Amino acid sequence: MLRVLGRATSGNVQKVLFLLEEMKLPYQREDYGRQFNNTQDASYLGLNPNGKVPTLVDGDIAVWESNTILRYLANKHGATALYPTDPAARSQVERWMDWLLASLNGPYVAIFKESKKPAGERAASWDADAKELKAQLDILAKGTAGREYLAGKDFTLADISLAPIVHRCLDFPVDLPGLEGLRAWRDKVTSRPAFKKAAG
Ligand SMILES: N[C@@H](CCC(=O)N[C@@H](CS)C(=O)NCC(=O)O)C(=O)O
Numbered sequence: 001m002l003r004v005l006g007r008a009t010s011g012n013v014q015k016v017l018f019l020l021e022e023m024k025l026p027y028q029r030e031d032y033g034r035q036f037n038n039t040q041d042a043s044y045l046g047l048n049p050n051g052k053v054p055t056l057v058d059g060d061i062a063v064w065e066s067n068t069i070l071r072y073l074a075n076k077h078g079a080t081a082l083y084p085t086d087p088a089a090r091s092q093v094e095r096w097m098d099w100l101l102a103s104l105n106g107p108y109v110a111i112f113k114e115s116k117k118p119a120g121e122r123a124a125s126w127d128a129d130a131k132e133l134k135a136q137l138d139i140l141a142k143g144t145a146g147r148e149y150l151a152g153k154d155f156t157l158a159d160i161s162l163a164p165i166v167h168r169c170l171d172f173p174v175d176l177p178g179l180e181g182l183r184a185w186r187d188k189v190t191s192r193p194a195f196k197k198a199a200g
Pocket residue numbers: 010011012013032033034035039051052053054064065066067
């Protein structure tokens with residue numbers, strides 16, 4: 001049985017659950033991280049030296065970094081529709097997965113943390129982070145405009161990886177005008193039964 005170590009409220013755990021639900025793979029999720037206060041234990045650090053969630057345990061191997069877990073599962077189970085083998089088609093998927101970590105993650109994490117506080121108590125960097133979040137979401141919206149899904153006409157790992165995070169971004173208390181196409185994509189992917197099970 002595959003084990004997913006990570007709390008259900010983590011967006012990075014939710015990506016992994018979303019894929020497992022889409023692929024209908026049996027798994028068990030175990031509570032790790034934040035309030036469970038167990039990711040700095042030697043046993044957990046032995047599996048994932050970052051002390052972050054998620055970690056996937058598949059028999060003898062522990063896999064960490066959520067996007068790596070997505071690719072591992074898709075490769076292992078031959079999910080070529082979700083993760084095409086053609087290099088050009090694959091690059092359309094991977095660019096948005098990499099962009100998520102390299103470009104969106106910074107302003108996403110900054111706003112996510114501060115948005116829990118009352119408006120008057122937020123960090124001085126709030127406005128700059130909100131501006132950067134909008135700029136990055138504009139790049140995603142323009143780069144995928146007119147497409148059914150992020151990588152083209154098919155639903156892929158790009159949609160699975162980005163959905164839990166972009167879903168949150170679009171609901172932040174930040175002015176985000178002109179993202180109707182991205183919101184339509186968000187509604188489409190978050191209405192999938194697998195997403196509802198993973199993150200609903
Ligand atoms: N790049 C890593 C990020 C992992 C990460 O930052 N996870 C967060 C939750 S989304 C975490 O572990 N936070 C601390 C905690 O929950 O204890 C990945 O994609 O797996």
